[in-house]
Amino acid sequence: MLGEVDVLKALQLLPGVQSGGEGQSGLYIRGGSPDQNLILLDGVPVYNAAHLFGFFSVFNADAIRDVQLIKGGFPARYGGRLSSVLEINMKEGNNKKIAGTASIGLISSKLTLDGPIDDKTSFLISGRRTYIDMLLRPLIKQQYKNDNQDGSLGYYFYDINAKINHKISDKDRIYLSSYLGNDRFNFESKDLRGEIRDYIKNKFGWGNITGAARWNHIWNPKLFSNTTLTYSQYKLNFGAEFGSRYRDQSTIRENIALAYISGIYDFGAKIDFDYLPDPNHFIKFGISGIHHRFAPGTFDLEQNDTEQDYRFMKIIGQKNITAQEYGLYVEDDMRLFDRLKVNAGIHISGFNVEKQFYSSIQPRLGLRYLLSDGTAIKASYAQMRQYIQLLAYEGIGLPTDLWLPTTRRVKPQDAWQIALGAAKTVFEQYELSLEGYYKKMTNVISYREGEGLFELSDWQDRVTQGNGWSYGTELFFQKKKGALTGWIGYTLSWSSRQFDDLNFGKKFDFKYDRRHDFSIVASYQLNKKIDFSASWVYGTGNAISLASSNYFGRYGYGPSRQLFRGSYFTERNNYRMRSYHRLDFGVNFHKEKNKHSRTWSVGAYNAYSRKNPFYIFEDSDYILDPTTGEYKEVLQFKQASLFPLIPYVTYKIDF
Amino acid sequence: MIRTLSFIILWISLFSCEDFFSTTVDIDIPEHEPKLVVHAFGNTLLDSITVLVTQSVKINENPFQQKNLIQGARITIKSSEGQEAQFTEIVPDANYVDYNYILRAPNFLKEGVQYELQVEKDGFETVTATQTVPFSTRISKAIFIKEGGLDNDGNKRSAVDLSFKDPEEINNYYEATLLRTSNNNVPRYFEILDLTSTDPATSASFDYYSLVISDISFNGDQKTLRLLTWPEHEDNQQIKKLLFWSSITEDHYRFSKLAKKARENNDNPFGSPVLIPSNMSNGIGIFALAAGQLIPVD
Numbered sequence: 001m002l003g004e005v006d007v008l009k010a011l012q013l014l015p016g017v018q019s020g021g022e023g024q025s026g027l028y029i030r031g032g033s034p035d036q037n038l039i040l041l042d043g044v045p046v047y048n049a050a051h052l053f054g055f056f057s058v059f060n061a062d063a064i065r066d067v068q069l070i071k072g073g074f075p076a077r078y079g080g081r082l083s084s085v086l087e088i089n090m091k092e093g094n095n096k097k098i099a100g101t102a103s104i105g106l107i108s109s110k111l112t113l114d115g116p117i118d119d120k121t122s123f124l125i126s127g128r129r130t131y132i133d134m135l136l137r138p139l140i141k142q143q144y145k146n147d148n149q150d151g152s153l154g155y156y157f158y159d160i161n162a163k164i165n166h167k168i169s170d171k172d173r174i175y176l177s178s179y180l181g182n183d184r185f186n187f188e189s190k191d192l193r194g195e196i197r198d199y200i201k202n203k204f205g206w207g208n209i210t211g212a213a214r215w216n217h218i219w220n221p222k223l224f225s226n227t228t229l230t231y232s233q234y235k236l237n238f239g240a241e242f243g244s245r246y247r248d249q250s251t252i253r254e255n256i257a258l259a260y261i262s263g264i265y266d267f268g269a270k271i272d273f274d275y276l277p278d279p280n281h282f283i284k285f286g287i288s289g290i291h292h293r294f295a296p297g298t299f300d301l302e303q304n305d306t307e308q309d310y311r312f313m314k315i316i317g318q319k320n321i322t323a324q325e326y327g328l329y330v331e332d333d334m335r336l337f338d339r340l341k342v343n344a345g346i347h348i349s350g351f352n353v354e355k356q357f358y359s360s361i362q363p364r365l366g367l368r369y370l371l372s373d374g375t376a377i378k379a380s381y382a383q384m385r386q387y388i389q390l391l392a393y394e395g396i397g398l399p400t401d402l403w404l405p406t407t408r409r410v411k412p413q414d415a416w417q418i419a420l421g422a423a424k425t426v427f428e429q430y431e432l433s434l435e436g437y438y439k440k441m442t443n444v445i446s447y448r449e450g451e452g453l454f455e456l457s458d459w460q461d462r463v464t465q466g467n468g469w470s471y472g473t474e475l476f477f478q479k480k481k482g483a484l485t486g487w488i489g490y491t492l493s494w495s496s497r498q499f500d501d502l503n504f505g506k507k508f509d510f511k512y513d514r515r516h517d518f519s520i521v522a523s524y525q526l527n528k529k530i531d532f533s534a535s536w537v538y539g540t541g542n543a544i545s546l547a548s549s550n551y552f553g554r555y556g557y558g559p560s561r562q563l564f565r566g567s568y569f570t571e572r573n574n575y576r577m578r579s580y581h582r583l584d585f586g587v588n589f590h591k592e593k594n595k596h597s598r599t600w601s602v603g604a605y606n607a608y609s610r611k612n613p614f615y616i617f618e619d620s621d622y623i624l625d626p627t628t629g630e631y632k633e634v635l636q637f638k639q640a641s642l643f644p645l646i647p648y649v650t651y652k653i654d655f
Numbered sequence: 656m657i658r659t660l661s662f663i664i665l666w667i668s669l670f671s672c673e674d675f676f677s678t679t680v681d682i683d684i685p686e687h688e689p690k691l692v693v694h695a696f697g698n699t700l701l702d703s704i705t706v707l708v709t710q711s712v713k714i715n716e717n718p719f720q721q722k723n724l725i726q727g728a729r730i731t732i733k734s735s736e737g738q739e740a741q742f743t744e745i746v747p748d749a750n751y752v753d754y755n756y757i758l759r760a761p762n763f764l765k766e767g768v769q770y771e772l773q774v775e776k777d778g779f780e781t782v783t784a785t786q787t788v789p790f791s792t793r794i795s796k797a798i799f800i801k802e803g804g805l806d807n808d809g810n811k812r813s814a815v816d817l818s819f820k821d822p823e824e825i826n827n828y829y830e831a832t833l834l835r836t837s838n839n840n841v842p843r844y845f846e847i848l849d850l851t852s853t854d855p856a857t858s859a860s861f862d863y864y865s866l867v868i869s870d871i872s873f874n875g876d877q878k879t880l881r882l883l884t885w886p887e888h889e890d891n892q893q894i895k896k897l898l899f900w901s902s903i904t905e906d907h908y909r910f911s912k913l914a915k916k917a918r919e920n921n922d923n924p925f926g927s928p929v930l931i932p933s934n935m936s937n938g939i940g941i942f943a944l945a946a947g948q949l950i951p952v953d
Contacts, residue, residue: 312805314805449913449916449929449930451916458855461855502930503930504930504932544928545928545930546685546714547685547714547928548685548686548687548714549687549689549690549711549712549713549714549939550711550712550713550714550716550717550718551692551709551710551711551712551718551723551939552692552707552709552718552719552722552723553692553694553707553709553914553940554694554696554707554753554754555694555696555861555862555910555911555914556696556860556861556862556865557696557697557698557701557704557705557943557945561696561753561862562861562862563719563752563753564861564914564918565717565718565719566692566718566914566917566931566939567714567917567931568690568711568931568933568939569928569930570685572928572930574685575685620717632720633717633720634715635714635715635716635717636715637714637715
């Protein structure tokens with residue numbers, strides 16, 4: 001998007017993986033919500049994978065070595081989420097020479113450097129920042145000046161990835177890796193004229209910090225271990241301040257300030273062993289522990305009025321919750337017969353919160369049987385448990401969505417999934433696979449009817465828990481070799497939810513229930529200097545709730561009767577928005593220079609400017625009724641779309 | 656080649672952006688079969704039960720414009736003790752319609768008695784609803800505090816301190832409205848005073864002036880509630896404050912909270928929709944009966 005290579009958006013082109021909506025980088029995998037994906041960056045959980053309200057992911061492609069997505073049939077070594085595991089590993093640094101990549105795009109620039117520090121140590125550092133705020137700053141300043149004001153308005157995000165890889169001996173290696181990313185929005189203005197001058201300041205920021213220190217040790221040729229210490233934090237803060245000053249600007253006349261902070265902070269430790277007793281067995285086992293601290297949100301209100309000699313300070317908030325999460329697993333990837341491979345294991349987890357201990361035993365089984373014609377038959381069964389969840393609005397994923405734990409009142413989420421499929425390689429360059437799945441989820445969480453985030457009541461009073469079901473079939477056809485490569489993916493699926501407190505207790509379609517999801521991706525290398533790529537996606541429209549009728553009603557008896565306009569919903573998510581489809585294309589022009597290579601990339605997002613639905617809203621218009629001569633209000637439903645055709649151009653140097 | 660491609664892309668993008676962000680779409684409006692909409696509220700303290708009967712309209716019609724009042728409906732209320740009464744249709748004030756049927760029957764409603772409301776109208780399915788009047792809860796203390804402390808926004812407030820013993824074993828729901836009047840009886844002329852509270856058991860009622868209260872956090876306990884109101888400045892001895900305290904049904908409580916949420920979420924395109932509960936069979940609306948008390952708090 002806009003010339004940015006985005007890992008999560010690329011994954012959305014695979015069958016069984018859906019985006020939430022226009023431009024969103026959240027992953028909805030096999031009917032699960034984004035918080036049910038375990039996203040690991042160098043083994044550390046990342047809680048918010050999105051910049052700019054979800055339009056970009058936090059993963060800088062220049063710093064990434066590999067990405068692995070597991071949608072079902074999880075090996076026992078993974079735990080803590082219901083729907084998928086997305087494992088992203090950063091590059092380890094070039095140990096031979098200093099190398100790098102620099103690129104300039106429409107919205108951001110990136111620089112990545114890696115290379116040896118000495119013969120045993122290498123490093124990688126990569127940074128990215130958007131700069132639309134810097135480009136627009138003079139224009140915004142001038143606009144304020146025209147209005148006799150001073151002020152600023154801006155948004156930017158940045159992220160930094162860093163990694164050091166040190167070889168201690170032939171048997172020991174250590175890795176230090178870290179990620180730091182932030183989004184910042186600010187709006188500020190103040191009057192420049194008058195005896196009393198009003199001002200307003202707003203700041204809104206959110207971001208992740210992750211860190212990992214890993215020690216890799218070879219005990220003997222059959223036994224290896226990785227011991228890892230991890231830290232992960234996601235923090236959101238919002239500040240608003242408004243008031244007035246006297247002309248000299250030094251004295252505040254009146255000031256009201258509100259601050260809001262929420263977040264999640266994790267310290268973790270784990271040790272994983274790989275044991276290869278013989279060629280037919282690959283055994284993995286390990287143990288892990290995470291200390292979580294959840295800050296569900298605190299409002300800090302301060303008010304000063306020098307004229308009234310009034311000062312008020314109050315902190316209203318929800319208490320922090322700490323919890324400890326434990327994991328223990330053993331799995332064996334074994335070859336039982338020539339044609340049969342089995343991955344069997346067990347994951348045991350525990351969660352200690354508010355003097356309550358939850359535990360779970362989760363069996364995992366994966367089978368792969370090779371038929372004589374080369375077709376592989378795959379089957380899997382997995383049970384999963386999730387102790388922490390994202391409390392999110394149904395509308396869109398926002399940075400204000402809260403990570404919250406299982407508590408005494410809020411029970412852990414559970415799921416089981418079975419999958420059956422077949423895969424076959426044809427003529428060495430084509431791969432075809434077909435897989436069906438069924439997933440049942442219990443204790444999934446949602447806001448109660450009409451509840452939201454910015455309320456002062458206990459969040460546990462505002463949520464409800466229910467069940468979820470998801471099933472479907474995924475078809476994947478890929479061409480891997482030749483000048484033309486790419487794939488076609490198709491998913492036919494159903495996903496639904498049921499909560500006693502929502503939709504009058506009846507089952508309803510999940511918002512992201514998507515009956516058909518289709519993608520075609522192609523890349524063509526014309527020659528060494530020019531290559532083309534294009535993708536086209538199609539998806540059934542998202543489910544939304546649309547009233548079936550309006551009515552005029554009344555509330556109350558006696559002293560305080562009130563009239564109102566009500567809307568009658570037959571059920572939740574009863575209406576489908578328009579289908580979503582979009583064509584993206586790009587062309588890369590490569591050139592080798594003496595000491596570097598450069599690439600110009602041009603292309604377009606949404607090439608035929610499809611007006612894809614983002615949301616539907618009600619609007620009213622007044623039309624003259626010729627029979628009565630009076631204006632009559634007519635309600636209309638309008639669709640808001642986000643992105644028309646957006647061209648991009650980027651310039652990149654590899655050295 | 657780059658220059659040509661860039662020019663084409665720029666041209667297409669500029670051309671295609673026109674009127675993109677505000678597009679009226681034709682959507683298939685869900686099938687609509689008009690239903691009777693009945694809002695009936697009664698309180699043992701009042702001498703009448705009033706009912707507003709309208710009909711639902713399509714979602715692209717504004718019901719406030721035509722009101723869609725139903726005329727000629729037959730409304731009957733029957734008690735589990737065998738009493739039966741018919742409502743009378745009235746012609747409401749064209750400028751302010753808040754009911755179009757009334758039953759003037761003092762003492763008709765009794766605590767602990769179940770009532771069935773039936774609304775019949777040709778061309779519609781007969782609508783029925785059943786409610787039991789809750790038992791009232793005795794207020795052991797209700798005093799007015801001039802310096803009531805600060806509310807959640809830091810405003811200085813006066814307060815009404817209430818104490819009562821919440822009945823055990825059943826879930827109880829209450830509604831509190833503060834009135835200012837010169838009449839000590841059931842007030843005909845009054846001003847409604849805004850009530851708020853920092854107590855988590857309370858929440859603003861649909862009308863915003865009153866509070867609705869659930870005993871889920873104090874079921875069966877002795878409860879003291881501080882209800883905050885704007886501070887009084889005048890010393891007029893003729894002005895009295897009365898607390899209109901009602902025991903309400905769970906249906907009433909849920910309707911009040913969710914109808915309020917629905918109104919608040921109405922203009923938020925990202926807000927979850929709120930399904931307003933209805934206890935009317937074959938129709939839409941609410942039948943709510945309450946046991947009320949009028950308590951002087953000066």
